Amino acid sequence: MGRSERSGERRPSSPRCVGDRDPRRQHPLADPPVAARSPDRVPALREAWQRQGLSRSARSPRAVPLPLSGIRVIDLTRLLPGPFATQLLSNLGADVIKVEDPEVGDYLRLVPPALDDTSYAFAMVNRNKRSVAVNLK
Incomplete structure (x- = not known):
């Protein structure tokens, strides 16, 4: 809501669309943390996986057993x-x-x-x- 310069009374401002946002201003959750992007980039996780002997393929979603395996x-x-x-x-x-x-x-x-x-x-x-x-x- 804006104010009229002459009378000081409030008047409705023009509606804004969602697309009118300033592209330089981002939501704090817009950029995921480094661990969410790639766990291999976090040294502590990488070292833990190496100690357990887990290769990249063993950590992939394909390594998870399928629900009907064995049937x-x-x-x-x-x-x-x-x-x-x-x-x-x-x-x-x-x-x-x-x-x-x-x-x-x-x-x-x-x-x-x-x-x-x-x-x-x-x-x-x-x-x-x-x-x-x-x-x-």
Whole structure:
């Protein structure tokens, strides 16, 4: 709110947009601390990890075990919904074994487009799985 120069009465000031901030003035939390940017830059943490024998790869998020690791899933599904559901389980670490009919296989194998007789759709939803053909007759 500003004041009128003549009467001294208050008048509304023009509204400011969030984008009107001075770019030189930043919020104190805008720049994360050094430890948050890279723990390797903090010597005490680096020395502690070296004493414990932890390499950079052992500290990475990929070194954390997946939630379904150690679980075995038998995949008897066909077409798209079932293989997609078991693909999600395999992405979470489950050992998925896809069982197919040896004569026909999964119908998704026949869906074009394909490269070297492998359907892209079949390859997409059956990655990270082991496969076995079983004749149950």
